[in-house]
Each structure stands twice: as structure tokens, then as C-alpha cells.
Amino acid sequence: MRYLCLIYENEKNWSTMPKNQTDALMAEYGAFTQGIKDSGHYIGGNALQPTPAATTLRVRNGKVSTTDGPFAETKEQLGGYYLINAKDLNDAIQIASKIPSAKFGSIEVRPIMEFGEA
Amino acid sequence: MPVASIATSVRERVDEIYRSDSRRVLATLIRLLGDFDLAEEALHDAFMTALERWPNEGMPGNPRAWLVSTGRFKAIDRVRRRASFDAAVSRFGDETEVAAPSAVDIDENEVQDDRLRLLFTCCHPALSPDAQIALTLREVCGLTTEEVARAFLAPPPTIAQRIVRAKAKIRDARIPYEIPSRADLPARLDSVLHVTYLVFNEGYLASSGSTLTRPDLSCEAVRLARLTLELLPDPEVMGLLALMLLHESRRSARTTPNDEVILLEYQDRSLWNRDQIAEGIALVERALSSRRVGPYALQAAIAAVHAEAPNAAATDWRQIVALYDVLLRVDPSPVVELNRGAAVAMRDGPAAGLALIDALLARGELTSYLHAHSARADLLRRLGQVPEAIAAYERATALATLEPERRFLARRIAELTDKALRH
Numbered sequence: 001m002r003y004l005c006l007i008y009e010n011e012k013n014w015s016t017m018p019k020n021q022t023d024a025l026m027a028e029y030g031a032f033t034q035g036i037k038d039s040g041h042y043i044g045g046n047a048l049q050p051t052p053a054a055t056t057l058r059v060r061n062g063k064v065s066t067t068d069g070p071f072a073e074t075k076e077q078l079g080g081y082y083l084i085n086a087k088d089l090n091d092a093i094q095i096a097s098k099i100p101s102a103k104f105g106s107i108e109v110r111p112i113m114e115f116g117e118a
Numbered sequence: 119m120p121v122a123s124i125a126t127s128v129r130e131r132v133d134e135i136y137r138s139d140s141r142r143v144l145a146t147l148i149r150l151l152g153d154f155d156l157a158e159e160a161l162h163d164a165f166m167t168a169l170e171r172w173p174n175e176g177m178p179g180n181p182r183a184w185l186v187s188t189g190r191f192k193a194i195d196r197v198r199r200r201a202s203f204d205a206a207v208s209r210f211g212d213e214t215e216v217a218a219p220s221a222v223d224i225d226e227n228e229v230q231d232d233r234l235r236l237l238f239t240c241c242h243p244a245l246s247p248d249a250q251i252a253l254t255l256r257e258v259c260g261l262t263t264e265e266v267a268r269a270f271l272a273p274p275p276t277i278a279q280r281i282v283r284a285k286a287k288i289r290d291a292r293i294p295y296e297i298p299s300r301a302d303l304p305a306r307l308d309s310v311l312h313v314t315y316l317v318f319n320e321g322y323l324a325s326s327g328s329t330l331t332r333p334d335l336s337c338e339a340v341r342l343a344r345l346t347l348e349l350l351p352d353p354e355v356m357g358l359l360a361l362m363l364l365h366e367s368r369r370s371a372r373t374t375p376n377d378e379v380i381l382l383e384y385q386d387r388s389l390w391n392r393d394q395i396a397e398g399i400a401l402v403e404r405a406l407s408s409r410r411v412g413p414y415a416l417q418a419a420i421a422a423v424h425a426e427a428p429n430a431a432a433t434d435w436r437q438i439v440a441l442y443d444v445l446l447r448v449d450p451s452p453v454v455e456l457n458r459g460a461a462v463a464m465r466d467g468p469a470a471g472l473a474l475i476d477a478l479l480a481r482g483e484l485t486s487y488l489h490a491h492s493a494r495a496d497l498l499r500r501l502g503q504v505p506e507a508i509a510a511y512e513r514a515t516a517l518a519t520l521e522p523e524r525r526f527l528a529r530r531i532a533e534l535t536d537k538a539l540r541h
Binding site: 001087088089090091093109111 | 242244290291292293294296298302
């Protein structure tokens with residue numbers, strides 16, 4: 001079963017962190033990603049640019065309106081994601097708990113909706 | 119024996135088996151069928167079939183195995199008959215072809231484990247605490263939705279919806295039906311014990327309403343802890359069961375016949391249930407001897423010291439403070455600090471306790487905690503600081519949600535006002 005692991009953290013942490021710390025964190029991410037590739041859990045994943053680069057849009061009455069920034073202002077922002085293959089929720093939680101940002105941010109684990117599988 | 123009375127006695131046996139074994143049969147059916155709702159329908163079908171067939175065919179040698187096999191067969195039949203070839207069918211795969219009413223081999227160890235699987239699944243931390251409690255009472259304890267609703271003073275549709283949503287999450291997020299791995303077990307067991315203790319407290323210290331307690335819920339919690347202990351003899355399970363039994367032992371001494379609160383200090387200790395105390399103390403001793411002492415065992419040990427004292431004055435407060443010290447190290451919390459403060463007041467005098475409680479309140483964590491204000495009020499009263507005591511009782515009253523608690527605090531305020539006027 002597929003799960004999307006959404007990584008939420010305070011994006012300011014990254015910009016205020018000393019370089020040796022960001023390097024260490026990036027190395028941790030590299031090792032984590034390689035680990036889940038080797039174990040066959042990895043389907044995909046990306047880091048996202050910070051929310052100042054975000055645009056939110058809506059179509060109302062056929063008209064597109066766009067606004068600067070993410071949909072909601074929150075203390076933690078969506079900073080990246082992994083799409084994984086896991087046996088069940090316990091397996092997914094097990095993997096998500098090793099995402100380096102879980103130690104200071106939070107990971108939302110969402111099962112992928114499967115359509116017309118049966 | 120006439121046919122009619124054979125039918126009656128079989129019906130009685132079926133009722134008996136339903137009460138003693140329906141949860142076990144359900145737990146196994148959930149594993150075999152991989153679906154809570156399907157398993158519940160299957161359970162119902164199996165018992166209906168038993169009522170139809172056992173009077174004529176006689177009781178099977180192993181009724182539980184018969185019920186599991188029949189339930190499983192009926193479920194598969196039900197899925198086949200459903201015109202839409204839905205997701206459930208793909209789950210069975212080829213198994214559907216070989217299913218026959220007698221084909222299931224019941225492995226007793228697996229069946230024991232099924233009850234643990236059910237318990238751990240209902241208490242999965244991915245479910246909301248409310249859902250964990252409702253689902254556990256419904257599925258593990260076998261309460262009806264109406265009974266769960268009554269226990270929580272909630273409308274049955276609310277509870278029904280909570281249960282439906284929890285089952286949907288189990289299915290959609292694929293919460294596995296399994297006993298957690300050794301690495302996850304301590305954390306997962308915590309959540310089972312937490313649910314059990316919440317159920318108990320809801321029965322023992324009802325959070326709202328006109329009466330103080332709902333004994334039936336406390337009984338369910340004790341039953342649940344006994345089941346957990348039977349399946350998983352862990353020191354913290356012993357600790358929790360002991361803690362609940364020791365609290366429960368004081369039930370009839372805690373309130374007057376018209377439901378007024380009686381504090382531990384003033385309780386008639388001859389009303390305490392000696393059997394529950396003996397069982398509780400034996401369990402505490404077993405838990406403490408395990409060398410892996412957790413918060414439940416420590417709280418139970420504190421309750422045991424109270425239980426052993428012939429009267430309030432003879433309580434070994436030195437030992438109680440020492441146990442609170444250990445508890446604070448193992449499981450620090452402001453409520454534990456508050457209780458330790460109250461114990462220090464008994465050991466060293468009210469001024470010493472008041473200093474600790476004032477410092478704790480100054481940190482702001484317990485500002486809206488009723489018992490912090492009522493404990494403080496009590497110490498002020500003992501110190502003869504009447505206006506301060508009245509003010510503290512008034513703050514406590516503002517936070518009280520139970521009628522008997524309010525009345526108790528009002529009585530204290532009246533006594534003190536009286537005293538102030540006479541001086």
C-alpha cells in the first residue's frame with residue numbers, strides 16, 4: 001500500500017541553522033533516502049522550496065485568482081514529501097519516524113486513495 | 119426430555135457461550151476475514167445458525183471452533199452473494215474456493231493472540247483517544263453502542279459515528295491486525311493501559327453529571343486489565359490492575375448515601391473492600407519485584423500504603439513521599455508534584471506543603487486544575503488563614519463540574535464563613 005509522508009517543519013530553521021548543521025542534516029537525508037531505496041520502500045520524494053515561492057490559486061465563476069504564499073499560514077510549513085510503499089500503517093510509521101525532520105518537525109502519513117482496484 | 123425443553127436448554131447454552139466466548143470468536147473472525155464489519159455480521163450469523171441447528175443436531179464438541187468456522191463460511195457466502203465484486207473479494211483471492219464450514223483449524227495459541235490483536239488494534243495510537251475508548255468498549259468488552267453512549271452520557275448516534283469512523287480508519291489507513299513487535303510493545307502497551315485507565319476513571323471519577331461514579335465502567339476496566347494481564351504478564355499491567363483494585367476497594371466509603379464526597383482522611387475504613395485490597399497489594403508486590411518499576415506500579419504502591427494504614431493519622435507519609443519522589447523521576451508531571459506536595463504537608467505540616475503548592479501554581483501549569491486549588495484551600499484552612507482559604511475554595515468551586523464536588527466545596531466555604539463571623 002502506498003503512503004505519502006508529508007514533512008512539516010518551521011522553514012526558518014533551515015535558514016538560521018549554521019552551515020555545518022545543514023550539511024549534516026542533508027547528509028542524513030541522503031542516507032535515509034538511500035536506505036529506503038535499498039529496502040524497496042521508496043517510490044518518490046522531493047524537497048520543496050520555501051513558502052515565499054508558493055502561489056495559491058482558486059477558480060471562481062470561471063475566473064482564476066492567485067495569491068502569494070501557501071493556502072494557510074501555520075507555524076510549520078510543508079517542506080517536502082516522500083511517497084513510499086509500505087505493508088501497512090505500522091510499517092509506514094516505522095519508516096516515517098526515520099525521516100530526519102521528524103526529530104524537530106512533524107510528519108503526516110496519508111494513505112493514497114486507490115481507485116477501481118478491485 | 120421434551121423437545122421444547124431441549125430447545126430451551128440449548129438456547130441457554132448459546133446465551134452462555136455468547137457471553138463467555140463471543141469476543142474471542144469475533145477476534146478470530148476479524149483476523150480470518152480482515153474486516154471488522156464483515157466479522158461482526160459473521161459473528162451474528164454464526165450464533166443465529168447455532169440457535170437453528172444445535173437443538174436438532176446437538177452441541178458440537180468444540181462450540182467456539184464451530185462458531186468460527188460457521189461464521190467464516192457465512193461471511194464468504196455473503197461476500198459471494200453481493201452482486202458487486204467489491205474489494206472484499208480480492209482480499210480472499212483463491213481461498214474462497216476451498217472454504218468449507220469445517221475447514222478452519224483452530225490453533226488455540228493463535229486464538230489467544232487474536233484477543234491481543236484486537237485489543238492493540240482498538241487502542242492503536244493512530245486512532246483518536248475517544249475512538250480508542252469507544253472501540254475498545256464495543257469490540258473488546260462487548261458493550262452495545264447504547265451502553266457505551268450511556269456510560270459517556272453521549273447520544274448513541276455520536277458514539278456510533280465515532281466507531282464507524284474508527285473502523286474506516288483501520289481499513290483505509292491499513293492499521294494492521296497484529297501484536298506489536300518487541301521494539302514497539304512498550305509504547306503500544308502504554309496506550310492500551312491508558313485507554314483502560316481512562317475507562318476506569320470515567321467510572322470512578324465521572325467527569326460530569328449529577329453522580330460521582332459509574333461503577334459499571336470501572337468493572338469493565340478491571341475486566342479489561344485482567345484480560346490484558348492474562349495475555350501479557352507485564353509489571354505495568356499488574357501495576358494498573360492493582361491501582362484500580364485499590365481505588366475500587368474504597369468505593370463504598372468515598373460517598374455518603376446521598377452522594378456527598380468523603381475525603382480519604384475521613385473515610386470509614388471498615389467499609390473498604392478487604393479482598394480487593396489483598397489482591398491489589400499482592401499484585402503491587404509482584405510488580406515491584408520485577409525491577410522494572412513504572413508509573414502504574416508506583417501509583418499502586420502509594421495506594422497500597424494508604425490501604426495498609428488502620429487510620430489516616432497512622433499513614434506512613436514518609437514512605438508515600440519517597441514513592442512520589444521515585445514517581446516524579448519516572449514520570450514527571452505537575453499533578454504528581456501536587457500530590458507529592460499534599461503528602462509533604464502530611465509529613466512536615468501544612469506550611470511546608472503550601473510552599474510547594476504555591477510554587478507549583480506560580481509556574482502556571484495547574485491554574486485551572488480544580489484539585490490544586492482545593493488542596494491549597496485545605497492547607498490554608500489548616501493554617502487558620504480563613505479569608506485566604508475561602509478565596510481558594512471559591513476558585514476551586516468555579517472549576518468544579520460535578521454537583522457533589524460543588525456541594526462539598528460550598529459546605530467548606532460555609533463552615534469557614536461561619537468561623538470568620540464568630541471571631
